[in-house]
Amino acid sequence: xxxVKQSPQSLIVQKGGISxxxxxxxxxxxDYFPWYQQFPGKGPALLIAIRPDVSEKKxxxxxxxxxxxxxxxxxxxMDSQPGDSATYFCAASTGTNAGKSxxxxxxxxxxxx
Amino acid sequence: xxxxxxxxxxxIIEKRQSVAFWCNPISGHATLYWYxxxxxxxxxxxxxxxxNGVVDDSQLPKDRFSAERLKGVDSTLKIQPAKLEDSAVYxxxxxxxxxxxxxxxxxxxxxxx
Numbered sequence: 001x002x003x004v005k006q007s008p009q010s011l012i013v014q015k016g017g018i019s020x021x022x023x024x025x026x027x028x029x030x031d032y033f034p035w036y037q038q039f040p041g042k043g044p045a046l047l048i049a050i051r052p053d054v055s056e057k058k059x060x061x062x063x064x065x066x067x068x069x070x071x072x073x074x075x076x077x078m079d080s081q082p083g084d085s086a087t088y089f090c091a092a093s094t095g096t097n098a099g100k101s102x103x104x105x106x107x108x109x110x111x112x113x
Numbered sequence: 114x115x116x117x118x119x120x121x122x123x124x125i126i127e128k129r130q131s132v133a134f135w136c137n138p139i140s141g142h143a144t145l146y147w148y149x150x151x152x153x154x155x156x157x158x159x160x161x162x163x164x165n166g167v168v169d170d171s172q173l174p175k176d177r178f179s180a181e182r183l184k185g186v187d188s189t190l191k192i193q194p195a196k197l198e199d200s201a202v203y204x205x206x207x208x209x210x211x212x213x214x215x216x217x218x219x220x221x222x223x224x225x226x
Contacts, residue, residue, distance in 0.1 A: 006155075034215075043117070043204050043217030044156065089155050100146075100169060101215070103155030 003027055004092050006104025013111050019077040021107045023090035026071065030092040034101065035064065035075050038087045047088070048075070080111045115139065117218035119205050125224045131193035134221045138186070138207030142216070144168075145182055147190050148204040150220070156204055162188065195225045 005024045013019045031052055036044035050057045050064040050073065057064045063076040077084055087108050091101035118137040126132050138145050143164050148156035159178065161168040164185040173180065182188040192199055202220040
């Protein structure tokens with residue numbers, strides 16, 4: 001059972017544009033929602049994370065928007081740069097065990113110069 | 114600060130052979146995870162250790178996969194005998210006990226022919 005559904009599978013954006021990646025979850029017990037960035041040949045690295053007590057979290061050019069009633073959350077990358085080209089994974093976990101995360105299948109982002 | 118170390122980075126074996134992967138987590142991290150990442154998919158948790166005890170191995174195919182974490186530090190993941198569908202990147206991650214960021218290694222890419 002796919003508990004975290006991520007879309008789109010791939011995304012091409014022009015430099016300076018906004019990249020938006022969406023995720024939907026099923027398990028209402030999830031209470032920690034991180035986004036990971038993965039470059040080819042590297043392991044995923046935490047980019048930004050949110051808990052459901054807030055609807056938005058911003059760190060630099062990266063923003064998570066969270067809609068608890070719709071069970072959806074999204075990553076917005078403002079002023080996208082070629083260096084942002086990578087695969088992005090959303091994830092969700094319950095309780096205090098952030099490491100036991102269920103991951104989406106990833107979005108490959110390409111930012112064209 | 115040294116990151117999560119994994120070896121080997123690449124391994125090619127024939128089906129029914131065995132293989133072992135090694136992981137050295139970040140110093141002081143009590144929790145260690147092994148994830149399997151099949152091409153085009155998000156990481157899937159195989160096993161979680163807290164110090165040298167197993168917290169969760171519900172997704173580990175125990176008929177062929179085994180893992181141990183001696184003295185609560187290094188860990189090895191073994192596959193015996195390997196199947197074609199085991200071709201994947203095996204990611205090791207660690208974190209402090211409780212909630213918080215996951216730190217991933219660069220992974221070990223396994224190809225089973």
